[in-house]
Amino acid sequence: MTAHPTNRTGPTNRTSHPTGRTGTPPARPALVLVAHGSRDPRALGTVRALLDRVRDLRPALPVHLGHVELNEPLLPAALAALGGTDAVLVPLLVGRGHHVKRDIPEMAAAAPVRARVAAPLGPHPLLVETLYARLVEAGWRTPADEAERRASAVVLAAAGSRDPDSAADTRRTARLLAERLGVPVTPAYASAAAPTVRAAVRALAARGRHRIAVASCFTAPGRFAAECARAAPRLVAKPLGAHPAMARLILHRYDQACEAGGARDAA
Incomplete structure (x- = not known):
C-alpha cells in the first residue's frame, strides 16, 4: 500500500x-x-x-x-x-x-x-494534550505555590487489561501527563488490573495529597468511565471525546x- x-x-x-x-x-x-x-x-x-x-x-x-x-x-x-x-x-x-x-x-x-x-x-503527546485540556475544562489549575503542589495529584483512570503491555502503555501516559502537570500522576483501572481509582485516591490522600483530580483516559462515555468518575473525590475530567x-x-x-x-x- x-x-x-x-x-x-x-x-x-x-x-x-x-x-x-x-x-x-x-x-x-x-x-x-x-x-x-x-x-x-x-x-x-x-x-x-x-x-x-x-x-x-x-x-x-x-x-x-x-x-x-x-x-x-x-x-x-x-x-x-x-x-x-x-x-x-x-x-x-x-x-x-x-x-x-x-x-x-x-x-x-x-x-x-x-x-x-x-x-x-497511546502513549503519545497528542493524547496527553487531550488529557490536559479535559482536566483544565473540569477546573484543574496549576498549583499556585510549593505547598499546593505538594498537596496535588492526579489519578489517570483507564479501562485496565491483564496484558502487561497495556499496563506499560498506561504508565507511560501517566509519566508524560505528570511531566505536563508538574504533579504526580497515578494510573488506576476500572477492571482487570490494580489499583482501582478509589484505592489510588486513598493512597494519595494517605501521603498528604488532598487536592486530587481524576483524568479520564477513555475515548468516549460508557460504563467504565462513569464508574471511575463516581470514585473521584471532587474534580473529574470528561472522556477524551472529539477533541x-x-x-x-x-x-x-x-x-x-x-x-x-x-x-x-x-x-
Whole structure:
C-alpha cells in the first residue's frame, strides 16, 4: 500500500502503476476507525463527532467506522463494505491489549480487503494534550505555590487489561501527563488490573495529597468511565471525546501505518 517510486527518467515525471502503465498514483487506503463499542448511546455520538473532525482535517480521505462489539457497523461488515479498497485500521484504544493485539488483527486478516492495523492512540503527546485540556475544562489549575503542589495529584483512570503491555502503555501516559502537570500522576483501572481509582485516591490522600483530580483516559462515555468518575473525590475530567488533538492523533497513526514498516500487514 506504499506509493510506488517516482519515475525520474521520463520528461513528465509520472508514476508507474503496478501494471507497468503510467498515470496518476494509486489512491491511498481508506481510514477505518475501530471503536470498541458501548451500550451507552452517548458513545456512538461521540465517535461519530470525532470522525467528522478527522474528515474536516483531510476531506479527500475516505474515513469509515467499525466496532469490535456492541454497536453497528461491526468491523467485519465495515471492511466488507469497502468494495475492495485497501484500508488502514486505526484502533480508537489508548494502549496495547487483547483487542489491539488479537481481535482487530484477526478481523483484518479475515476481511475481503487488504488491511493494515495501525498502532493504538497511546502513549503519545497528542493524547496527553487531550488529557490536559479535559482536566483544565473540569477546573484543574496549576498549583499556585510549593505547598499546593505538594498537596496535588492526579489519578489517570483507564479501562485496565491483564496484558502487561497495556499496563506499560498506561504508565507511560501517566509519566508524560505528570511531566505536563508538574504533579504526580497515578494510573488506576476500572477492571482487570490494580489499583482501582478509589484505592489510588486513598493512597494519595494517605501521603498528604488532598487536592486530587481524576483524568479520564477513555475515548468516549460508557460504563467504565462513569464508574471511575463516581470514585473521584471532587474534580473529574470528561472522556477524551472529539477533541481536535484526538483527530490529529488518528491521522498521525494512519500516516505512520501508510509508511513502510509503520504497521502490520494483515492481508
